[in-house]
Each structure stands twice: as structure tokens, then as C-alpha cells.
Amino acid sequence: MTTVARPLRVPLAVRFTPARASLVLGGLLALAIVALGASVLLGEYPVHLLRALAEPASADGRVLFGLRIPRAVLGALVGASLAASGSALQALLRNPLADPFVLGVSGGAALGATLALALGLQALAGPSLLAFVGAVAAMTLVLAAGRARSSPYAALLTGVVFNAFAAAVITCIKTLLTPDRLGEVLTWLAGSLGYERPRTLLVGGGLQLLALGVLWAESARLNLLSLGDDEAASLGVPVRRTRALVLLAASLSVAGAVALAGLVGFVGLIVPHLLRLWLGPDQRLLIPASALGGAAFLVLADVATRMLFPLFHAEPPVGVVTAVLGGPLFVWLLNRGEHPA
Amino acid sequence: MIAALLSLALLGAGADPGPLRMLGPAPRGELRRVVTLAPSLTEVVLALGAGDRLVGVSRFDERPEVARLPRVGGYVDPSVEAVMALHPDLVLAQPGPGNRRAVETMAELGAPVLLLSLGTVEDVIAAERATGKVLGRPAQGEALARELEATRARIRQRARAERPVRVLLVYGFEPLVVAGPGGFADELLTDAGAVNVARDAASPYPVYSVERALRSRPEVILDAADTPAGRDRIRALPGLAEARWAQVPGQALLHPGPALGRGLEQLFSLLHPGAGR
Numbered sequence: 189m190t191t192v193a194r195p196l197r198v199p200l201a202v203r204f205t206p207a208r209a210s211l212v213l214g215g216l217l218a219l220a221i222v223a224l225g226a227s228v229l230l231g232e233y234p235v236h237l238l239r240a241l242a243e244p245a246s247a248d249g250r251v252l253f254g255l256r257i258p259r260a261v262l263g264a265l266v267g268a269s270l271a272a273s274g275s276a277l278q279a280l281l282r283n284p285l286a287d288p289f290v291l292g293v294s295g296g297a298a299l300g301a302t303l304a305l306a307l308g309l310q311a312l313a314g315p316s317l318l319a320f321v322g323a324v325a326a327m328t329l330v331l332a333a334g335r336a337r338s339s340p341y342a343a344l345l346t347g348v349v350f351n352a353f354a355a356a357v358i359t360c361i362k363t364l365l366t367p368d369r370l371g372e373v374l375t376w377l378a379g380s381l382g383y384e385r386p387r388t389l390l391v392g393g394g395l396q397l398l399a400l401g402v403l404w405a406e407s408a409r410l411n412l413l414s415l416g417d418d419e420a421a422s423l424g425v426p427v428r429r430t431r432a433l434v435l436l437a438a439s440l441s442v443a444g445a446v447a448l449a450g451l452v453g454f455v456g457l458i459v460p461h462l463l464r465l466w467l468g469p470d471q472r473l474l475i476p477a478s479a480l481g482g483a484a485f486l487v488l489a490d491v492a493t494r495m496l497f498p499l500f501h502a503e504p505p506v507g508v509v510t511a512v513l514g515g516p517l518f519v520w521l522l523n524r525g526e527h528p529a
Numbered sequence: 530m531i532a533a534l535l536s537l538a539l540l541g542a543g544a545d546p547g548p549l550r551m552l553g554p555a556p557r558g559e560l561r562r563v564v565t566l567a568p569s570l571t572e573v574v575l576a577l578g579a580g581d582r583l584v585g586v587s588r589f590d591e592r593p594e595v596a597r598l599p600r601v602g603g604y605v606d607p608s609v610e611a612v613m614a615l616h617p618d619l620v621l622a623q624p625g626p627g628n629r630r631a632v633e634t635m636a637e638l639g640a641p642v643l644l645l646s647l648g649t650v651e652d653v654i655a656a657e658r659a660t661g662k663v664l665g666r667p668a669q670g671e672a673l674a675r676e677l678e679a680t681r682a683r684i685r686q687r688a689r690a691e692r693p694v695r696v697l698l699v700y701g702f703e704p705l706v707v708a709g710p711g712g713f714a715d716e717l718l719t720d721a722g723a724v725n726v727a728r729d730a731a732s733p734y735p736v737y738s739v740e741r742a743l744r745s746r747p748e749v750i751l752d753a754a755d756t757p758a759g760r761d762r763i764r765a766l767p768g769l770a771e772a773r774w775a776q777v778p779g780q781a782l783l784h785p786g787p788a789l790g791r792g793l794e795q796l797f798s799l800l801h802p803g804a805g806r
Contacts, residue, residue: 232610250638251613363736372605372627383609383634497608501588501600 204470212467216480220264223487227260228252231494254383261389262448263381263490263506264483267455269396269445271482273438274456275463275474276403279410280434281344288442288456291347291435295354296326297446298377302358305373306365315376316447323443326350331435343435379452379507381490392448399441400479406434407471414469452507455482458514465521489513549659550644553636556619560664564615566607566622566632569647571595572786573660574621577669585615609634619663623647647785648733650713654678657787673787680790681720684797688722691801696723697747698777700734703759705742709735713785721797723749743768749800753777775799 229237233251240248273288281290289295300322301315326347333346358377362370384392403410409430412420417427445452459482460474467473489509497503564585565571571590574583580594587607588600599615602608605627612620617640622632624644636642643663645656654674661670696718698708708714708725712733718725726745727737743766750772754760763769777783778799781792797804 232608233614247613247616247639251610254638255609255613255634364731372625375605375627380606382630384630494610497602497611502602502606503608 204473209473212473213476213480216477216484220480220484220487223484223491224260224264226491227263227487228256230491231256232497258383258386258389259381259490260487261393262384263487265389265393265396266381266445266449266452267459267482267484267486268400268479269441269482270452270456271459271478271485272400272403272475273441273445274482275460275471275478276407276410276434276438277456278460279414279469279471279474280431280438281341282414283344284461285457286344287453288438288445289351289451289453291343291439291442292326292330292350292354293323293347293439293442293446294451295351296322296324297443298322298358298451299326299354301376301450302361302373305376306361319450320443320447323439323446326354327435327439327443331432331439375505376450378505379450380493380503380505381449381486384448388448392444395444396441399437399444400475402433402437403441404472404475406430406437407475410434410471410475411469414471450505450507452486452510454507454510454514455486458510458518459485461518462521485514486510549646549655550624552632552642552644554639554641556641556643556663558618560619562615562617563619563621563664564601564612564617565590566601566612566620566628567604567647568592569653569784569786570621570623570645570656570660572784572788573645573657573673574664576657576673576787577661577664577666579664579666582664584617585612604628607631609638613638613640619643621645621660648712650677650681650716650785650789653713653785653787653789677787677790680793684793685720687797687804688720688801691722691804693722693724694800695726695746695748696751696800697726697742697745697749697772698751699754699763701754701759702757702763704736705739705759705763706734707737707742709733709737713789714782717782717789717793717796720793721800723796723800739763739766747772749773749775751775751777751796751799753783 229235233255235252235256236248237252239246240252243249244253270288274286277286277288277290278284297319300318300320304315304318330343330346330350333342362373365373409420409425412423412425413427413430421427460478463474463477463481467477486506490506492509492513493503493506561582562584563574563579563582565574565583566587568587568590571583571586571592574580575592575594583595583598585599585601586595588603590600599611601611601615604623605625607622607628609631612635620632620635620640620642622628622642622644624632624646632642632644643659645659646652647656654677657673657677658670661667661673698714698718700706700708707727707730708718709730709732710725710728715725715728715733726747727735727742730737746768750769752760752774764774778795779792781788782796
């Protein structure tokens with residue numbers, strides 16, 4: 189797993205050119221649009237598309253505009269955020285195992301949401317709000333630790349330790365909970381896409397665009413940073429500033445995603461790695477490609493949960509589907525990639 | 530941070546909706562398409578004689594009357610689309626933080642939703658009245674409510690003549706989950722002349738300390754566990770081995786609904802086998 193650390197041996201075929209970048213990103217955008225289309229068209233309710241578009245106030249129209257489109261948009265936002273942040277963090281921490289949750293964000297968010305559910309905070313969208321607060325608090329803690337020792341490993345280790353600590357506190361809270369509350373906590377922790385109001389989606393979308401914009405803007409410096417701090421500094425990269433900016437943008441993006449959908453695992457690990465196997469490690473291409481690919485992947489996984497409803501009489505959390513689909517696919521592609529024919 | 534959490538908790542508590550609440554448009558005309566999101570609510574509709582109006586139920590529903598109806602998901606995770614696809618003119622749901630967004634969305638999409646808490650016996654009685662009223666069967670709802678109230682009064686009266694029995698009601702052995710205070714099971718135990726030895730617990734369904742259970746010296750242990758896993762180990766413990774072990778009679782005592790009255794009578798006979806009819 190040394191993909192991240194070998195940017196100098198990039199074969200000609202995966203070199204960055206504007207034409208190639210447009211082609212790749214165009215293709216992924218088309219895939220994302222197909223996924224969104226499927227998400228809008230498929231579900232338990234038989235939506236008559238023409239009637240829905242002609243009369244938005246009809247039952248079909250309300251399902252289309254009130255359920256399908258907001259949920260598809262939510263899936264795209266969360267998927268894009270997790271995959272792009274995952275890609276940036278893997279490069280920044282020079283660790284292929286880094287995922288968006290590794291910096292304590294998952295622990296902080298889960299702790300916040302569990303507290304909210306345990307205290308019965310139904311008002312003010314308690315779980316989402318406290319999840320965001322918890323994620324930002326954890327991120328601040330981890331960034332402070334990373335600043336104290338100017339090494340990417342300090343942040344990584346603090347994040348891992350904080351996640352373990354948060355898991356222990358959550359387990360403690362769980363033992364104090366009644367079974368019905370426990371079910372809610374477990375469902376939340378597994379990560380699922382629900383129905384958010386347009387205003388929430390607008391705020392969340394704005395936050396994600398800003399954060400992903402920062403990541404993309406920093407992507408060239410991120411490439412140089414993967415050579416090592418000293419090498420990057422000698423090439424004129426402001427190492428500390430770049431690292432702080434990328435950590436901040438990625439963590440804010442993930443905190444927003446977690447607040448909206450809970451802990452949807454695997455997207456931030458699998459999608460960037462799959463794309464790296466295909467496109468090479470250039471972050472200028474990987475970050476936008478991961479955003480589009482992550483959006484498509486999560487939206488399609490969500491379509492799958494809806495397709496499973498007639499079978500289970502329940503929608504499994506989308507995090508389960510991403511792991512079940514993504515895990516085997518990833519192992520297969522990884523092995524194929526390491527033994528080229 | 531802690532102050533913020535506390536103020537949030539207070540706000541949350543202040544917004545407690547109470548046992549009954551309507552969401553969405555007011556139900557109009559005769560309601561013919563009713564969806565229930567919990568088996569207990571299905572029981573209420575069936576007891577009102579309105580089972581023919583049900584068009585969808587939860588995936589946990591087991592009554593033969595609704596075996597052929599479509600399933601719309603569970604209590605925590607109802608599928609909004611599956612519910613809306615049935616074009617309900619009323620959705621009956623138990624409120625909870627897990628399903629809050631889902632039922633609000635149903636209401637926003639135009640389905641009238643009646644939220645009914647079923648935590649206590651009073652809640653169940655209020656739910657029977659409210660459901661009867663909204664389904665245009667107020668007399669039947671009132672009769673169900675009166676029947677449960679009368680059964681409670683009668684059993685309480687009879688229990689006064691009996692010596693109080695120390696009881697532990699067990700929902701599961703691994704871990705040990707029992708009936709704590711604040712729920713309908715605890716209320717019915719009290720009605721039937723029992724002292725719930727787990728009344729010091731934190732919630733209606735606590736994971737209880739095994740040692741505390743030993744020390745509380747229950748005279749009767751009511752076994753309501755789904756599986757026997759762990760039962761033999763608990764049953765062999767000193768202080769619990771000497772108690773009288775009994776299976777909870779039927780399901781009537783376990784689900785908050787119109788059958789609670791029957792469950793209460795069975796519970797009384799079980800706890801006081803010597804009591805005359």
C-alpha cells in the first residue's frame with residue numbers, strides 16, 4: 189500500500205493534462221447524474237413523473253419534490269464530502285488507512301448524537317446539532333495536538349485515541365439506555381439518509397461547496413506535501429498553513445456530513461482508493477474526481493437500500509450497504525491492481 | 530459546553546409534546562385508509578372494530594387479521610414512501626426521536642398523523658379514547674377505556690385483601706433486563722398487589738444489576754424473556770432459586786394496548802393463587 193508515497197513514478201498514461209482531467213471529470217459527472225436520476229425515479233411510491241412535474245401540488249409531485257429530490261441531493265452532498273475529504277486526508281497524513289473519521293470526527297460526532305438521543309433532545313434537531321458540535325470540538329482538540337508537535341502522526345494518533353475514548357463513553361451511555369432509545373442510537377451510528385428540509389440542505393450544501401473548494405484549491409500544494417515536509421518547504425510550500433487549512437476544511441466538511449447522515453462508513457476510504465488505482469495519486473484530479481465518484485457511489489447505495497425494502501420490510505442503513513458492496517469490490521480491485529497482467 | 534448541553538436538555542424537556550398530538554392536515558370525512566406504525570396501535574384499531582380500515586401495518590405486526598397487509602417498516606424506521614404509497618387518510622404512530630423526522634415528513638406531504646404515546650396505562654386509555662374519536666367510533670373508544678379503567682379498579686380492590694408480593698418481572702436474562710418504574714408494567718404490578726423489587730431502577734426497561742436482584746429477595750419471578758438464554762444461570766443463584774418462577778401468562782401483559790385488562794387479571798390470579806374469584 190505505497191500508492192500515496194510514489195508520486196514521482198507516475199506513468200505517462202495517468203499524467204495530469206487539462207484534456208484528460210475534463211474527460212475523467214466529465215465521465216464521473218455523467219455517472220453522478222445517472223445515479224441521481226435513478227434515485228429520483230426509483231422507490232416504493234409509484235411516481236408518475238409527468239404528472240409530478242406538471243402538478244407539483246399533486247401527491248406524485250409532493251413525493252418527487254418533498255422526498256426523492258431532497259434525499260438524492262443529501263446523498264450526493266454526503267458522498268462527495270466523505271470521499272473528497274478522505275482523499276485529502278490520505279495524502280496529507282501520508283497514510284492510506286486514513287479515512288474521514290480518523291481525526292476524531294466520528295468519535296466526537298457519535299458522542300454528541302448519543303448524548304442528544306440519551307437526553308431525549310427531540311427539539312432543535314438535537315442529534316444532528318450535537319453531532320456537529322461534537323465533531324468540531326473533537327477536531328479542534330486534534331488540531332491543537334497536531335500543532336503542538338508539528339507532525340502528521342500526532343494528529344492521526346490523537347484522533348485514533350480520541351475515537352477510542354469516545355467509543356468507551358458511548359458504550360457507557362448505551363448501558364444506561366432503554367432498549368428503544370438504544371435502537372435509535374444504533375440506527376444513527378450505522379448512518380442513514382433521511383429527509384432533510386430544503387433550508388438544511390442549502391446550508392449544508394453551502395458548507396460543503398466551501399470546504400471542498402478549499403481542498404481543491406490546496407490540491408497542488410497537497411501533492412508537494414506528500415513528498416515530505418522538508419522537501420515541500422524547500423519547494424516553497426507553506427507547510428503548516430497548508431496542513432492546517434486542509435485539516436480544517438476536511439474536518440468541517442466531514443462534521444457537516446455526519447450531522448446530516450450519521451456515520452456512513454467506507455465511502456471515504458474506498459472511493460478515493462479506487463480512483464487512485466485508476467487515475468494515479470495527483471490530488472488536483474483526485475479531489476474533484478472523489479467528490480463526484482463519492483456522490484455517485486452513495487446515491488447508488490441509497491437506491492439499493494430502497495430496493496431492499498420489499499425484501500426486509502425495512503430499509504437497511506445506507507452505511508451497511510456501502511460496506512457490504514464496497515468491501516469486496518475494493519479487495520478485488522486492489523489485488524487486480526497489484527498484479528497487472 | 531456543559532451549560533449549553535443542560536440548556537438544550539431543558540429546551541428538549543420543555544418541548545415535550547405530551548401523550549396526544551396531531552400533525553399535518555386535520556383528518557376529514559370518514560377515514561377508510563389507516564396505517565399503523567406499531568403493533569399496539571393495530572391492537573387498538575382492531576379492538577375498536579375498525580380492522581377493515583387498516584391498509585398498512587409495521588413489520589412487527591403478528592395478528593392474523595393483518596397478516597395480508599403491506600408492511601411499511603418499523604417503529605424507529607418507517608418508510609415514508611411505503612406509507613405514502615398507500616394513500617393513508619390517517620397514520621397512527623408512537624412518537625419517538627428516532628421516527629420524528631419520518632412522521633413529520635408524512636404530515637408535510639399531506640397525511641394526517643395522530644401521535645399516541647403508550648408508555649403508561651393512562652396513555653393507553655387516552656389512546657383508546659382518541660383513536661375511537663378520530664375513527665368515528667367514540668362510543669367504542671369510550672367503552673374500551675372504561676373497561677380497562679373498571680378492570681384496574683376491580684383488581685386494585687381485590688388486591689387490597691391480599692398480602693403484597695415481592696415481584697421481579699424479567700424481560701431478558703443476558704443481560705438482565707427487568708421492568709423498572711415509570712412504565713405500564715410497573716403500574717400493573719402495583720395494581721395487582723405486587724411490590725416491584727426493581728422500582729429503584731433508572732428507567733422502565735433498565736439493564737439491572739444481578740447482585741441487586743439477589744439482594745432484593747423477590748418472592749415471585751415473572752419470566753417474560755423471548756429466549757431462555759442465560760436463564761438457567763440466573764435461576765441457580767441463591768436468593769433467586771428459592772423464588773417462585775412463573776412464565777408471564779400470554780402476551781397481554783407485554784404490549785400496551787386493549788389487552789392490558791386481560792393481562793392484569795391473569796397477573797392477579799398468578800400472584801395470588803389462593804384468592805377467590
